[in-house]
Amino acid sequence: MLNFKWQHLILSLACILLIIACNSSSPNIQPDKPVIKVATDPTFIPFEFQTPQGEVVGFDIDLMKAIAQAANFTVNFESLPFDGMISTLQAQKVDAAISGITITPERLKTIAFSRPYFKAGLAITVREDNKDIKNFQSLQGRQIGVQIGSTGADFAKTIPNAKIITFNSGPDFFQDLINGNVEAVISDAFATLYAINNGKIKGIKIVADLLTEEYYGIATPQKSPYLDKINQGIATILSNGKYKQIYQQWFQYEPPQLPR
Numbered sequence: 124m125l126n127f128k129w130q131h132l133i134l135s136l137a138c139i140l141l142i143i144a145c146n147s148s149s150p151n152i153q154p155d156k157p158v159i160k161v162a163t164d165p166t167f168i169p170f171e172f173q174t175p176q177g178e179v180v181g182f183d184i185d186l187m188k189a190i191a192q193a194a195n196f197t198v199n200f201e202s203l204p205f206d207g208m209i210s211t212l213q214a215q216k217v218d219a220a221i222s223g224i225t226i227t228p229e230r231l232k233t234i235a236f237s238r239p240y241f242k243a244g245l246a247i248t249v250r251e252d253n254k255d256i257k258n259f260q261s262l263q264g265r266q267i268g269v270q271i272g273s274t275g276a277d278f279a280k281t282i283p284n285a286k287i288i289t290f291n292s293g294p295d296f297f298q299d300l301i302n303g304n305v306e307a308v309i310s311d312a313f314a315t316l317y318a319i320n321n322g323k324i325k326g327i328k329i330v331a332d333l334l335t336e337e338y339y340g341i342a343t344p345q346k347s348p349y350l351d352k353i354n355q356g357i358a359t360i361l362s363n364g365k366y367k368q369i370y371q372q373w374f375q376y377e378p379p380q381l382p383r
C-alpha cells in the first residue's frame with residue numbers, strides 16, 4: 124500500500140517537472156515584440172509635426188507605424204532636434220530615426236539607412252513679391268536661410284559669395300523670409316509646397332525646378348539588429364498597398380517609383 128503511494132507521488136512529480144520543462148522551451152510561446160526607440164523632429168510638416176493637443180502626427184509617423192505592424196515590432200517615438208539626430212544614432216542612444224532624413228554618402232559614413240521610402244529634393248523659396256531670384260545663378264551673393272545640419276545647408280555652401288544664415292527648424296526660416304531678414308530659403312521642396320498649398324504659410328513662393336533629387340531613408344546606427352526588420356516592413360507595405368494608401372492620404376496623388 125505504502126509502496127503504491129510512493130510510486131504515485133514520484134510519478135506525479137515527474138509529470139509536473141516534464142510539463143514545466145516542456146513549457147519553458149515550447150516554440151509555440153510568442154516572444155514579446157521588440158520595442159524600437161525611434162527619434163523624430165516634429166517640426167517638418169507634413170512628415171512629422173505636432174497637433175495643437177501635442178500629438179505627433181504625419182506621413183513618417185503613419186509610415187513607421189505601418190512598417191512596425193508589418194514587421195511585428197512596437198515603436199516608441201522620441202522627439203529630438205534634427206541637428207542632433209545623426210550623432211544620437213551614432214552613440215546608439217536611439218534604435219532608429221525617421222524625420223525626412225535624406226540618404227547621403229556623407230551620412231552613410233557614420234550611420235546606416237533603410238531602403239529609400241520617399242522621393243524628395245531641394246527647392247528655392249522666396250517672398251511672393253521677389254522678382255529677381257529665379258534660379259541657382261541668381262542666388263550668388265544673397266542672404267540665404269537654411270536649417271542647420273540639413274542637405275539644404277550643405278547645398279547653400281556651394282553658392283558663390285552667399286551669406287548663409289542657419290536656423291534650428293523650418294518654421295523659423297520661413298518667418299524670417301516673410302520678414303525680409305533672408306532673401307531666399309533652400310529647403311525640402313515637398314514640405315514647403317505642402318505648407319504653402321495648405322495655407323500654413325502665406326506670402327512665399329517656390330521658384331525654379333527641383334535643385335536636387337534626394338531620397339529619404341529610415342536611419343539606424345551602423346550594424347543595427349533592426350535594419351533587416353525595418354527593410355522587410357517597407358517591402359511588405361510597398362507590395363500590399365499600405366504605402367500607397369498612406370502616401371495618397373497625405374499627398375493626394377500617385378506615389379513615384381522608388382529605387383531599391
Ligand code: GLN
Pocket residue numbers: 164167205222223224225226270272273274275311
Ligand atoms: N531632408 C533634409 C535632410 O535630410 C531635411 C530634413 C528635415 O528638415 N527634417 O537634411
